[in-house]
Amino acid sequence: MNSKILSIVGxxxxxxxxxxxxxxxxxxxxxxxxxxxAIQTVGAGAAxxxxxxxSTNLTADHQKxxxxxxxxxxxxxxxxxxxxxxxxxxxxxDVIRPxxxxxxxxxxxxxxxxxxxxxxxxxxxxxxxNAQHLMYRKDVLAxxxxxxxxxxxxxxxxxxxxRASGKMSNPVGGAYKAGWNLAQEFNxxxxxxxxxxxxxxxxNPSVNSEAGVNALNMMKALSEYMxxxxxxxxxxxxxAEYRAGNIALLNMWxxxxxxxxxxxxVTDAVKxxxxxxxxxxxxxxxxxxxxxxxxxxxxxxxxxxxxxxATFIAMMxxxxxxxxxxxxxxxxxxxxxxxxxxxxxxxxxxxxxKMGTTPxxxxxxxxxxxxxxxxxxxxFMQGKESAEQALADVEAxxxxxxxxxxxLN
Numbered sequence: 343m344n345s346k347i348l349s350i351v352g353x354x355x356x357x358x359x360x361x362x363x364x365x366x367x368x369x370x371x372x373x374x375x376x377x378x379x380a381i382q383t384v385g386a387g388a389a390x391x392x393x394x395x396x397s398t399n400l401t402a403d404h405q406k407x408x409x410x411x412x413x414x415x416x417x418x419x420x421x422x423x424x425x426x427x428x429x430x431x432x433x434x435x436d437v438i439r440p441x442x443x444x445x446x447x448x449x450x451x452x453x454x455x456x457x458x459x460x461x462x463x464x465x466x467x468x469x470x471x472n473a474q475h476l477m478y479r480k481d482v483l484a485x486x487x488x489x490x491x492x493x494x495x496x497x498x499x500x501x502x503x504x505r506a507s508g509k510m511s512n513p514v515g516g517a518y519k520a521g522w523n524l525a526q527e528f529n530x531x532x533x534x535x536x537x538x539x540x541x542x543x544x545x546n547p548s549v550n551s552e553a554g555v556n557a558l559n560m561m562k563a564l565s566e567y568m569x570x571x572x573x574x575x576x577x578x579x580x581x582a583e584y585r586a587g588n589i590a591l592l593n594m595w596x597x598x599x600x601x602x603x604x605x606x607x608v609t610d611a612v613k614x615x616x617x618x619x620x621x622x623x624x625x626x627x628x629x630x631x632x633x634x635x636x637x638x639x640x641x642x643x644x645x646x647x648x649x650x651x652a653t654f655i656a657m658m659x660x661x662x663x664x665x666x667x668x669x670x671x672x673x674x675x676x677x678x679x680x681x682x683x684x685x686x687x688x689x690x691x692x693x694x695x696k697m698g699t700t701p702x703x704x705x706x707x708x709x710x711x712x713x714x715x716x717x718x719x720x721x722f723m724q725g726k727e728s729a730e731q732a733l734a735d736v737e738a739x740x741x742x743x744x745x746x747x748x749x750l751n
Contacts, residue, residue, distance in 0.1 A: 365391035365659040367652035373398045373639075374408045375423025378577075378597050380470055380675035381637070384423065387660035396656055402576065405431070405522070412437035417642040420653040425637045426702040429458070429466055430709050432640060434747075439643040440464060444654040456678055458638055468638035469661045470675040472597050473699055474530060475632060475690030476622055479590040481615030482509060490617075494531070494560055494624040494631060497591055501567040504590055514567040515583050515592035519576040524723070525715035526633075530593070531557035533700045534624040534631025545707045545749040547740050549715070550733035556625055558722055558729040565723060573720055581605075587612050593622070596691035597637075600673035618686070620693025630699040637675075707740075707749045714739040 373388055375381045377400045385398040399419070401407075405428050411418040413435065422432060432438045440463040445452060449467070458466040476491065483490065483500065486507055491497040497514070504513040517523040532539070537553030540546060565572050569583065581598055583589050585608040594602075603613045621632035639657045641650050665671045666681030676684070676691045684692060702708075714736045722732035744750040 365655060366393045367391045367396070367655055369394050369646065369648040369652040370420065371396040371649070371653045371656045372419045373400075373421045373423065373653075373657075374404050374411055374419040375400050375639075376404050377401055378595075379601050380597050380677075381423055383665065383671050383674060384469060384639070384657070384660040387662055387665060388421075388656040391652075391656045391659055394652060402578070404428075408432065409435050409437060412642045412644065415644040416646070416649070417644040420642050420645050420649050421639050421657055422642070423637065423639045424466060425472070425635050426633075426704050427635075427709065427712065429638075429640065430704060430706060433460060433465065434706055434709070437643055438465060438640040439650065441467065441641060441654065444641065444651060448651070448654055448658060453678075456638070458636065466638040466640045467657070467661075468636040469678050470597070470637045471678065471691055471695070472595055472635040472637060472676070473621065473632050473691045473694035474526075474593050474595050475694055476619040477584070477592050477594045477599065477602065477690070478617055478619065479612070479615040480617040481611065482513075482590040485509075490619055491591065491622060492619075494534075494564070494622050497622060498563055498567070500591060501564075505567065510588065510590055512567060512569050512588065513590045514564055515575070515580045515589035515594075516564060516568060516572065517575060517577045517580050517594070518561075518565065518568065518572045518723070519579075520573045520720040521716040522712065523576050523716075524573070524719055525712045527561060527593070528557055528715050528719060529702070529712070530621075530631050530633055531560055531624060533633065534622075534627060534629055536625075536627055536629060539703060539708065539711055540705070545705075545744055547711065547737040547744075549711070550730065550737050554733045555729040558719070558732065560624060562723060562729075573723060585609070585612055593632075596688065596694070597675050599690060600675075600685070600687040604670075618690045620690055620697060621699060630694060630697045632694055632699050633702040634694055634699040635702055707744055707747070710743040710747065710749070711736075711740050714743065 389396040408422040409431050442464050456468045457464045488500045491500050501514045504510050535553040535556045541548050587609045603616050621630035624631045641653050663680040673685045673687050676688045718735040721727040
């Protein structure tokens with residue numbers, strides 16, 4: 343699966359479709375997914391189909407509702423838009439169907455690099471690539487004679503210089519909200535330090551390690567330059583801080599890059615000073631402290647074949663090449679769609695791919711680890727526990743959950 347993600351990014355400019363098919367459907371379509379601009383565009387494209395009702399529920403809480411919403415019979419949602427991490431929960435609960443028959447009937451022009459296969463079966467269709475990388479205020483750095491950070495150590499030094507200058511009191515931003523976001527920031531840093539979440543070839547955890555302690559200590563050091571309420575800041579809040587001119591350095595999703603200067607309320611200083619670079623490294627290593635992702639869509643298992651076919655057709659319309667004629671849409675993501683040409687906003691994701699950034703681990707038990715990290719790390723970030731104790735708590739929580747699911751004895 344990891345090589346599949348890399349092949350997706352390598353094929354970005356090669357993806358080809360035939361002309362978009364007319365979109366007429368005969369059964370209901372109901373889509374659940376995240377709420378950032380690129381996914382909103384895909385949802386709108388699906389909803390443009392006629393002949394039957396198409397509804398979308400695009401929300402930051404999508405991972406809390408997509409599994410329950412697909413477990414009923416019939417399922418409430420006929421499609422979930424997912425990424426490396428979130429597809430695992432759907433497969434674990436057996437709520438999505440293989441798409442090989444629908445690909446054969448309606449997706450002949452999809453490139454093999456878009457077909458996310460698990461155990462030889464197509465389980466999702468990818469439409470974009472993503473990664474977290476550096477975004478920064480080039481004007482602020484230039485005024486203070488600061489080079490663009492290539493490492494997290496350089497980011498810390500830059501943050502201290504910015505604070506000392508009086509330009510900004512909390513110049514660093516990060517999506518450190520307790521839960522999923524904080525866990526993902528740990529994953530990035532942990533991999534940058536050369537960590538591995540599990541012992542080789544097993545579900546045994548290995549985060550309570552030198553790499554884990556180093557990752558947490560770096561995160562704590564960075565948090566000293568963040569808004570004191572950083573444990574409540576997800577991507578939306580962090581971006582709002584950046585757009586308001588309150589921060590100068592942040593690690594942010596490439597899928598958010600194009601909207602940083604186009605959203606309502608962005609100051610002119612931010613518009614003129616905004617810049618993008620690739621992921622940073624940490625601890626003297628050469629591995630990017632980030633993860634490489636794909637986003638794509640699935641089709642529910644517990645629905646009629648007619649609904650499944652309608653959903654596939656509608657979602658194909660949601661990724662129609664005709665969208666690439668709209669510059670606003672073209673800049674929303676690193677699209678896997680014919681007619682897409684990389685924009686300035688895509689620089690960070692392409693740099694992540696060039697650096698050989700580690701794909702997010704697509705393992706059946708990674709979701710349990712991610713949940714444990716999100717629940718147990720806030721105590722360390724608040725100074726209530728040592729790094730070692732927090733990571734011991736993570737492993738204990740993970741082991742309990744993994745035993746319950748049968749991944750560990």
